[in-house]
Amino acid sequence: MLSDRYDAEIVKEVLLSRENYKPFPTSEDRSEWCELPQNLKCFWINKGESRLNYSWPTITATQYMDFSRTGNRVRYDTVLLDRRQDLASLVIAECIENHGRFMDDIVNGIWCICEETFWGIPGHGYMMRRQDPLPDVSDRIIELFAAETAALLAWTCYLLKNKLDTMSRMICERIHFEVKTRILDPYLQRTDFWWMGFNQENMLNNWNPWCNSNCLMAFLLLEDDQQRREAAVVKAMHSLDKYIQRLDPDGGCEEGPKYWIYAGGMLFDSLELLYGATNGKLDVFQEPLIQNVGRYIYKAYIDGSFYANFADCSPKVNVPADLMYRYGLRIEDARLSGLGAIELKKKREKSTFVQFSIMYRQLSAIFHYSEMEQYIGESPYLRDTWFAEMQVMAAREQEGSSDGLYLAAKGGHNDESHNHNDIGHFIVYCDGSPMIIDPGVGTYTSKTFFSERYSLWTMQSAYHNLPLVNEAQQLAGRPYEADRVHYHQEATMASITMNIAKAYPEAAGITSWKRAFKLIRDSNPYIEIHDQFQLTHTSDDITLVFMTPHSPQIEGIGSIALQDVNNHGLTIRYNEELFAVSVDTIILDDEVMREAWGSQLYRIMLSAKTAVNHGDSIIKISK
Structure with a gap:
């Protein structure tokens, strides 16, 4: 996208000298x-x-x-x-x-x-x-x-x-x-730094645009030798192309909304630097892929500070207001710029204080502050979202509002960047408030990124909204994936179906596990989770897990109520003939987790009452 279109000769013609570069x-x-x-x-x-x-x-x-x-x-x-x-x-x-x-x-x-x-x-x-x-x-x-x-x-x-x-x-x-x-x-x-992509393209993630953008800034601001400046720009474009080539056409960020700040957001910074250092001569902002990368962040938006937080992502994400605002302006997307303006109006002056020391973003936020204060834009609340490559869907009751039910569900595979073992996992919000959740990720340690990663409970399928069968959890790796994934949406309904049997090891004894999610938009909206399964042998060791930040109230046979402090709530209904309910309390001692959820989470477990080798269950969730 970059290096083929703008070769070294073009860069030589259009790149500003250090003396003339005044960002x-x-x-x-x-x-x-x-x-x-x-x-x-x-x-x-x-x-x-x-x-x-x-x-x-x-x-x-x-x-x-x-x-x-x-x-x-x-x-x-x-x-x-x-x-x-x-x-x-x-x-x-x-x-x-x-x-x-x-x-x-x-x-x-x-x-x-x-x-x-x-x-x-x-x-x-x-x-x-x-x-x-x-x-x-x-x-x-x-x-x-x-x-x-x-x-x-x-x-x-x-x-x-x-x-x-x-x-x-x-x-x-x-x-x-x-x-x-x-x-x-x-x-x-x-050329041997893995993030450059010249030797290990398959490993590329947010490191590529994050490192390239900052190295570009250093060259553009400090390097006096114009030939070295040109060489750096050419190399950066080649490296960024390696990253761009592996992005999903629909712009999905498998690392989640938090890492979009440093993945798609840093890609924008890199492209914006190239644009500014050439007086707009290096410009790929009209490319559909680049525009879709920007749009991902409002497609993952739920309400307030909440985003659909699959992978290593907390539920509350502080996305820089100015980053969304400028990205939206550059690709002419009023939803994206509008979400940036919303973020600024929530945090005022604090919105110009950017995490870490990204001076480029802080300066830009400062000089766009007055402009953003006056900007309105368009509503970021999309009714339906589908990322085909990641196999992630999201749906809400109505366009333009966080009122009502919100559902996000995922297929994919268990070798994604910042992966959790979570094929067939889902989250539910009600009126913008989290009800059935992805716990997110704790404070990073040496275990987080190396061989002991899946010893951490936050990475395990047993602590996501998934089945547990014969004490077997999902495994990590590319072969462990969703199969036969189908998405459908219309005015009255949005749905995704998949077979998640491949996500589990042979010891689970799963021949087939078809899981279907629906958000029904009628006069009495509800969410349905439909599980149909076939096992290799009869077992009563079958459990459906639901994670929540609210103390579950067992209302009666087949009914569980969840409610937040603002009286937003919903009811989970299940077949009491098939399942017995129990609840584990998970005390949170990690600072990052406590900041997201408070002192504890709850794990609702619906366990099979009788031994079976096949089954068909429907869970209904409604206000």
């Missing part, structure tokens, strides 16, 4: 900074003031080694990422106020970061050729946060260069040296 006003270009709304100025100056006379936290060797010793990814990562976010806040505060009072703290922050042995996190040290509890300073790998750090320092130099040079010319020279040594040179010289 945002520097601290000396005062008019746009001075015109920012007063409330926004106060928000960022207050953030800067909270770090005046700041004692930058130390990062020690043993802190880094904590990951290899305990598997903990939080203690070291938090200090490293806070350093970057604090520097970004100080830089923006200085650009807004322009009195120089934040400069000493900015210089200290720059110096601290430049002194770090490795700009990445310990969990990504596996990329180094020599494995050790400490990073190898001679092996300059580029991973997510090393690339992000380079971009942050590049933006700092771009915005404040004259002020920094007045204090000492060594500051920006140090930034140039460190970024060149750690990022720019390795980016041009090496």
